[in-house]
Amino acid sequence: MKKLINSPETVVTEALEGVAAAHPSLSVDVENKVITRAGGPTPDKVGLVSGGGSGHEPLHGGFVGYGMLDAACPGEVFTSPVPDQMLAATQAVNGGAGVLHVVKNYTGDVLNFQMAAEMAEDEGIEVVPVVINDDVAVEDSLYTAGRRGTGATVFVEKIAGALAEQGAGLAAVAAVAREVNERSRSFGVALSSCVVPAAGKPTFELGEAEAELGIGIHGEPGRTRAALTPARDLAAVALDAIRSDLPVRGDLLVMVNGMGGTPLIELYLMFNEVRKYVEGHGGHVARNLVGNYITSLEMQGFSVTVCQLTDTLTPLWDAPVDTPALRWGR
């Protein structure tokens, strides 16, 4: 196992110490694994909390800040955070207007966020959960009933975060989060496995000339294993799958996301192929993200996420954001 770590047991804690030291805009409770904005809760603003297993950085901690999340609770690598963490995060960001839980659709995350929401409600904090399930690759995968939640999480956190920042109420913020999820679809491709530190060996094996089409963000199996083909063919595989479930017409927000071990030069090349495909099918890439936003440790590969924009969603995407990993307009 080739990793920049001290020991598998302390990876998450030590990385959180690094996050705390690197970003004065964040307040990091390393012991309880809760990342919040340094300024404390914003009075009368809906609080946004997300969380999930570590190993997907910058998701979620890198998206805590003005215009996006109020808190993130990271679990151990590829392991759901516990309800106590989620409750602590919910309490910490409660400004009196209720709290939105952004939950990726994995069984552990969904159950634990549900327990945390019940505990918070017992304390008089109104909580609404929104479950993200944008990955069209497979139904009922390892760890998941239904579709997996992947790249759309970034879009939901940004757009719902912007609406919350503008002072909208909990019902409206939850509604736009659900709308973004419903209008978004993703598909991922792996060229290599990742290595979970505690396991010490690759999660799966891929041949020298193979790719896993429809990979999950924890290395869960996709639709099929196939020969590694040129970038334009991989773009078509991903977008054919997305398009079978959601038209890629009109103004679109498109993310070409790196899985963690793929260099930026390849992501830009892949974005170019995605853009050409979309334009060839009547769509227009009105907004984009190209880079590492929801990763799977050192896995090589990419995912594409497409969101159908509307006259309401585009300005919320464009609204100012100031987080470690996403920052513009302020």
Added chain:
Amino acid sequence: MKKLINSPETVVTEALEGVAAAHPSLSVDVENKVITRAGGPTPDKVGLVSGGGSGHEPLHGGFVGYGMLDAACPGEVFTSPVPDQMLAATQAVNGGAGVLHVVKNYTGDVLNFQMAAEMAEDEGIEVVPVVINDDVAVEDSLYTAGRRGTGATVFVEKIAGALAEQGAGLAAVAAVAREVNERSRSFGVALSSCVVPAAGKPTFELGEAEAELGIGIHGEPGRTRAALTPARDLAAVALDAIRSDLPVRGDLLVMVNGMGGTPLIELYLMFNEVRKYVEGHGGHVARNLVGNYITSLEMQGFSVTVCQLTDTLTPLWDAPVDTPALRWGR
């Protein structure tokens, strides 16, 4: 070779098409491989041009924009751009106040930038080159006489770019660029090789439990090959080497940079070790960058760059910047 590409010959051109499509703030001449700000040259502002082989993204194209570079010219992967590219970039950004060339110390880059400067001077454009040579690992490496230029390039482009944006003249902008270079040192460690697309195989071979200490950004040999040790020991190796050449005391700007294939969670953990080392030696990490800024394709590993800040340099680092890869304060 596992890469998201169509063919080795078209990687750079197709990636540039992706950059052009992703960033409306940039103007990309794909044929001549020149990236400039979309708005054209800023009248009476010193223009900043950098360039070098591709494969180090986001360097340099990702640093073109307000407060940083005016143009970048990417060569083929790990290959110097040609003088004609550099001349075209110099002409494109000439606002009448002269042009600074930020040149990493590799023989091809230095010679080609020198030829481009002479051609530009023949056209009446004043050009001053600043050569970056911050890598303490080795002297007279493959491709280089003297020390290699690596991470300090990011600091120079940011700080000199800020001073140029404030309206300083060419001599002052060049002086601050030289000062940042002189006050900065770097050291890199590789856990794996990279694969140049045209070569199709790893540049070098590393054993399962080995690391290359003092790696160059093109996979050039470092000081020694050693057993892969815990992160805290690797931080000490890098910082011992830096500290033997530059005191790490006082307020420091520190970058923990990923080589391209290392996930962010490991970079934050490594940053934590670097911070602890610095604090243990009388230094203070006053500013930082943690992420992929000057990469070597899909190489796993990291580099540390340390710059001794001053009362002049810190505000220039903090000044607004608006580029694809570095953005704050505006």
